[in-house]
Amino acid sequence: MSEPIRVGLLGCGTVGSGVARILTQNQEAIAVRAGGPVVLARVAEVDPSKADAVDLPRSCVTTDSMAVATAEDIDIVVECIGGVGKARELVEAALAAGKSVVTPNKELIAKAGHGLLQLAAARGVDLQFEGSVGGGIPIIRPMKESLAGDDLLSIAGIVNGTTNYILTRMSEEGASFEDALAEAQKRGYAEQDPSADITGADAANKISILASIAFGNYVDVSEVDTEGIDKMHPRDLVAAAELGYIVKLLAIAKRLTDDKLEVRVHPTMIPKTHPLASVGGVSNAVFVRGRYVGDVMFYGPGAGSLPTGSAVVGDVVDAARNIRHGSSGRVPCVCAAKAELLPADQICSGYYLRMTVLDQPGVLGAICTVFGEYGVSIASVYQKRVEGRSADIVWITHKSRESSFRQALQRIDQLPVVERVSSTIRVEDV
Numbered sequence: 185m186s187e188p189i190r191v192g193l194l195g196c197g198t199v200g201s202g203v204a205r206i207l208t209q210n211q212e213a214i215a216v217r218a219g220g221p222v223v224l225a226r227v228a229e230v231d232p233s234k235a236d237a238v239d240l241p242r243s244c245v246t247t248d249s250m251a252v253a254t255a256e257d258i259d260i261v262v263e264c265i266g267g268v269g270k271a272r273e274l275v276e277a278a279l280a281a282g283k284s285v286v287t288p289n290k291e292l293i294a295k296a297g298h299g300l301l302q303l304a305a306a307r308g309v310d311l312q313f314e315g316s317v318g319g320g321i322p323i324i325r326p327m328k329e330s331l332a333g334d335d336l337l338s339i340a341g342i343v344n345g346t347t348n349y350i351l352t353r354m355s356e357e358g359a360s361f362e363d364a365l366a367e368a369q370k371r372g373y374a375e376q377d378p379s380a381d382i383t384g385a386d387a388a389n390k391i392s393i394l395a396s397i398a399f400g401n402y403v404d405v406s407e408v409d410t411e412g413i414d415k416m417h418p419r420d421l422v423a424a425a426e427l428g429y430i431v432k433l434l435a436i437a438k439r440l441t442d443d444k445l446e447v448r449v450h451p452t453m454i455p456k457t458h459p460l461a462s463v464g465g466v467s468n469a470v471f472v473r474g475r476y477v478g479d480v481m482f483y484g485p486g487a488g489s490l491p492t493g494s495a496v497v498g499d500v501v502d503a504a505r506n507i508r509h510g511s512s513g514r515v516p517c518v519c520a521a522k523a524e525l526l527p528a529d530q531i532c533s534g535y536y537l538r539m540t541v542l543d544q545p546g547v548l549g550a551i552c553t554v555f556g557e558y559g560v561s562i563a564s565v566y567q568k569r570v571e572g573r574s575a576d577i578v579w580i581t582h583k584s585r586e587s588s589f590r591q592a593l594q595r596i597d598q599l600p601v602v603e604r605v606s607s608t609i610r611v612e613d614v
C-alpha cells in the first residue's frame with residue numbers, strides 16, 4: 185500500500201465543507217482511483233464554527249492558512265477561500281513550496297491564472313481548477329484533454345446560475361428583475377452581495393478561463409465586453425417569447441483568426457430551438473463547437489457545496505495520481521501569449537430593439553431611413569401595442585456591426601417622432 189497523499193484544505197465554507205465531506209465519505213473509492221489513500225490532513229478556517237462540520241481532530245484545524253499552505257507534510261493544497269488577494273498569496277506560496285494546488289476560485293484563475301500556471305509548471309506541480317467554471321459540470325478537463333485533438337471554433341455558455349434563475353422567473357412568470365433577485369436571495373442562490381452575478385463579472389471570469397484553454401492564448405478579463413441583466417424588463421422577455429426567442433445571459437467566445445478572438449458577456453436572445461434555450465433555473469450549460477467534433481453541450485449544476493466539491497475532489501484524485509506517478513499536468517494549459525480581442529464596437533450581431541413612438545403616418549419610414557443610412561438591415565418589425573397616441577414597436581435587425589447600430593440608434597433617439605428607445609438586446613444564433 186502506498187503512502188497516503190495528504191490534503192490541506194484552506195477555507196471550510198460552502199465549497200470547502202463539500203470537499204471535506206466527499207473526501208471523508210468517499211475515501212475508499214477515491215483511494216482506488218488515486219492509486220492509494222488520500223487523506224484530509226489539515227483544515228485552515230478563520231471561523232471555528234465552520235470547521236466543526238469537518239471530521240478531524242481539533243489539533244488538525246487552525247486559523248493559520250499560510251501554515252497549512254506551506255506545511256511540509258501536505259502534498260496537495262485545496263484553496264476554497266475565494267477572491268484574489270489572500271487566496272493568491274496562499275496559492276503562490278503553496279506552489280513555490282512544491283505543493284500541487286486545486287482551486288474552484290474563478291476570479292483567481294481568470295485574473296492571475298496565467299502567472300500561477302507558469303509557477304506550477306516551473307515547480308513541476310499541478311494547478312487544477314475544474315470547479316472554477318460550471319460548478320459540478322466537467323468542462324475544464326474535457327476541453328483541455330478530451331478535445332485536445334480538435335480545433336475549437338466557439339463557446340457559448342450559461343455559466344451563472346443566479347442570473348439564469350432570475351431570467352427564468354422573469355420570462356416564465358413575468359416577475360420583475362427586483363422580485364426575481366429577491367427570490368434568488370431567499371432561496372440561497374444569489375450572494376447577499378450579488379453584484380458580480382448580475383453585472384456579468386462572474387460570467388466574464390468564467391468565459392476568460394474557457395477561452396484561454398480553448399484557443400491557446402490567455403484572455404485578459406478586464407478587456408471582455410461585459411453587460412449584466414440589471415436593466416432587463418419582463419416586457420422584453422415576453423416580446424422575445426412571442427418572436428420565438430428566449431433571453432439568456434450568455435458568455436460567448438469565438439476564434440476569428442489564429443490570433444484574434446471575440447469574447448463577450450451579455451443578455452442574448454437565442455432561438456427557442458437552440459439546446460441552450462431549455463437550460464432553466466439555476467442550471468448551467470456550455471455549448472462548444474469544434475471543427476471535428478461538431479456541437480457538444482455540457483449541462484448540470486453550476487454551483488453548490490457538493491456539486492462543486494465533486495469537481496474539486498476529482499482534481500485532487502488527478503493531482504494525487506500525478507504525484508504518485510512523478511508527473512504533472514499531462515495535457516497542460518498552453519497559453520503562449522495574451523489573446524488579442526476584437527474591440528467591442530467591431531463585433532457583429534443581430535439586435536432586438538424596443539421603442540415607443542408617436543402612432544402617426546411616416547414614423548416607420550423615418551426610422552427605416554436612418555437604419556438604411558448606417559447599413560443596418562431590418563429582419564422583422566411589428567407594432568406591439570398602442571396606448572393613446574403612442575405605440576411600442578419591436579425591431580429585429582440582421583447582423584450589423586455594433587458601431588453602426590449604435591450610431592443609427594443615437595440618430596433615431598433624436599427623431600421628434602420617437603418618444604424613447606426602451607431596450608436593446610443582442611440576437612445570436614450561436
Ligand code: HSE
Nearest residue numbers: 343344345346486487
Ligand atoms: N454565483 C455563482 C452563480 C456561483 O450564481 O452561478 C458559482 O460560481
